Amino acid sequence: MTLEATADANYGTAASGSSFYAAMRILPREQREAMFQIYSFCRNVDDIADSDGPRAERLAALQQWRDDVEALYQGHPPARLRDYAGTVARFGLKREDFLAIIDGMEMDVPADIRAPDMATLDLYCDRVASAVGRLSVKVFGMPEDDGVLLAHHLGRALQLTNILRDIDEDAGLGRLYLPREGLLLAGITSDDPAKVATERTLPKVCLPLAERAKRHFEQADEVMKRNSRRAVRAPRIMGKYYRAVLDLLLARGFAAPRQPVRVGKLARIAILLRYAII
Structure with missing residues (x-):
């Protein structure tokens, strides 16, 4: 789960x-073009993680992406990252975020994530969503401090919304991202995704996460309000869309x-008109 988050993400469906x-x-x-490069990168590594191939092969494929990123930053990018060199230099994208x-x-x-503790869940959100945000805010041209802060908050907001939206889909994949602490407080001791998804007390886990x-x-x-409207147009659209998803879930x-x-077509158009054009 990443760049709608994390690209419908992560900020997936088809782009x-x-x-x-x-x-x-x-x-x-x-x-x-820079943002679609970031999207493509996220999509490629996400597809590896979500595939049903042998785990050892998936780990090896992800390690190859690490090696390719290192080569990109050492000045000799592999073919699949050759077009990224100019983008990295132009926008100051950081290797550690990739x-x-x-x-x-x-x-x-x-192993599939199942009922992580809250610290692990937050680390997951930081890596698959806020790290994408840290790359993105560089492209948007935001100041360093506010850009990192926006990536922190918006990335987590989007990813937590994804988790709440995709409980049943994730259970079908054998995954459970709801935090262990919340499950135990609701009297749920199982970490079997399919079983947890049918628990009567599940709303007691989800509502605090929604808050x-x-x-x-x-x-x-708050971060976006104090920055240039032009610099925050794209993240504001993403934020408003996902906040609408959260409201529908609640x-x-x-x-x-x-x-x-699902956010209706008219509501999506209204968000786009309000924050992209008006």
């Missing part, structure tokens, strides 16, 4: 149908059976 795609289309060409994304994807590979996501959205909004509730939620 052409995502809020990520809509937000990126409003950017000037160089920024847009590597953090790989590390985040790898957290699901040796945490709301606080991150609010703090991200209105639906988290008790089983859960129907999928």
